[in-house]
Amino acid sequence: MEDKLWENQTVVKEFILLGFGDIPTLRGLLFLVILMIYIATMAGNILIVALVVVDQHLHTPMYYFLGNLSCLETCYSSTILPRILASFVTGDRSISFTGCFLQMYFFGSLAATECFLLSAMSYDRYLAICKPLHYATIMKNGDCLQLVVGSWISGFLGNTILFPLLQLTFCGPNEIDHFFCDFNPLLKLACSDTHKIIILAFMISCIFTLPPFLLTVTSYVYIIATILKIPSSVGRQKAFSTCSSHLIVGTIFYGTLMIVYMLPDTQTLRDWNKVFSAFYTVLTPMVNPLIYSLRNKEVKQALRKIQEKIIPVKF
Numbered sequence: 001m002e003d004k005l006w007e008n009q010t011v012v013k014e015f016i017l018l019g020f021g022d023i024p025t026l027r028g029l030l031f032l033v034i035l036m037i038y039i040a041t042m043a044g045n046i047l048i049v050a051l052v053v054v055d056q057h058l059h060t061p062m063y064y065f066l067g068n069l070s071c072l073e074t075c076y077s078s079t080i081l082p083r084i085l086a087s088f089v090t091g092d093r094s095i096s097f098t099g100c101f102l103q104m105y106f107f108g109s110l111a112a113t114e115c116f117l118l119s120a121m122s123y124d125r126y127l128a129i130c131k132p133l134h135y136a137t138i139m140k141n142g143d144c145l146q147l148v149v150g151s152w153i154s155g156f157l158g159n160t161i162l163f164p165l166l167q168l169t170f171c172g173p174n175e176i177d178h179f180f181c182d183f184n185p186l187l188k189l190a191c192s193d194t195h196k197i198i199i200l201a202f203m204i205s206c207i208f209t210l211p212p213f214l215l216t217v218t219s220y221v222y223i224i225a226t227i228l229k230i231p232s233s234v235g236r237q238k239a240f241s242t243c244s245s246h247l248i249v250g251t252i253f254y255g256t257l258m259i260v261y262m263l264p265d266t267q268t269l270r271d272w273n274k275v276f277s278a279f280y281t282v283l284t285p286m287v288n289p290l291i292y293s294l295r296n297k298e299v300k301q302a303l304r305k306i307q308e309k310i311i312p313v314k315f
């Protein structure tokens with residue numbers, strides 16, 4: 001019966017991403033802001049990858065993790081921001097179904113990889129700070145490689161559960177009220193049965209976000225507890241501020257991901273969806289290089305060395 005109804009309808013092959021709405025007076029400003037954010041994100045992260053690759057002093061597990069995180073984040077924001085910028089310039093907000101699917105797949109895979117990588121990094125810090133005597137034997141370069149490769153592979157493999165989406169039928173309306181092709185807004189437009197996919201996706205997002213989140217929080221709680229026992233108050237304060245900023249950025253990243261993908265889809269949450277999404281799509285990739293790398297002594301030294309080579313002046 002229902003199949004008959006759909007037969008007469010046209011099949012949607014293209015979607016319109018409504019983005020941030022269309023307020024002509026704000027368009028120029030919004031374009032500039034997003035362009036600045038994209039440039040800052042790319043510059044910060046590429047700088048860190050370059051430093052980690054070039055500087056011998058940064059060839060340790062911690063910096064390999066940071067290098068990989070930065071590398072991931074350049075890809076991560078490139079799945080979303082350039083398309084938004086292009087649609088501001090051309091005024092064309094449409095995206096093909098294949099384009100939409102690819103964006104969702106790559107974004108999902110990179111987000112999952114980031115979840116694992118952040119938790120591997122917190123575990124690495126836990127070992128370094130709470131088990132300093134055993135650190136070198138537990139975290140050898142080979143183990144670091146395994147954790148890194150494991151994160152990338154599971155991120156991309158886990159998201160293959162999105163492939164059944166390719167078989168869905170869409171018969172209009174075709175407007176996605178979001179700034180990128182995301183799972184829930186897209187699924188809402190499907191006219192085939194999406195029950196199984198929704199349950200599967202829920203399970204996968206629990207597996208990908210909850211355990212890494214818990215591991216991250218546990219590691220930092222242990223780290224902070226250890227730091228509080230440091231006798232010198234100056235050292236304590238410094239170490240504490242670093243860890244608390246990691247914990248805050250991590251919690252915002254995992255927290256907003258969980259709100260968007262794991263909580264039931266209510267109207268109030270839907271209204272906030274774009275705002276929450278902006279946290280894990282735009283904000284974290286931009287601030288992570290600042291929070292994780294550019295405050296480190298070794299990174300600062302590596303930067304200074306390069307700066308002195310290029311512009312031989314001491315600041």
Ligand SMILES: *[C@@H]1O[C@H](CO)[C@@H](O)[C@H](O)[C@H]1NC(C)=O
Nearest residue numbers: 049052064067068144145148
């Ligand atoms: C990523 O991690 C691997 C394994 O530890 C390391 O060999 C590689 O240099 C890292 N990549 C970057 C860009 O830091």
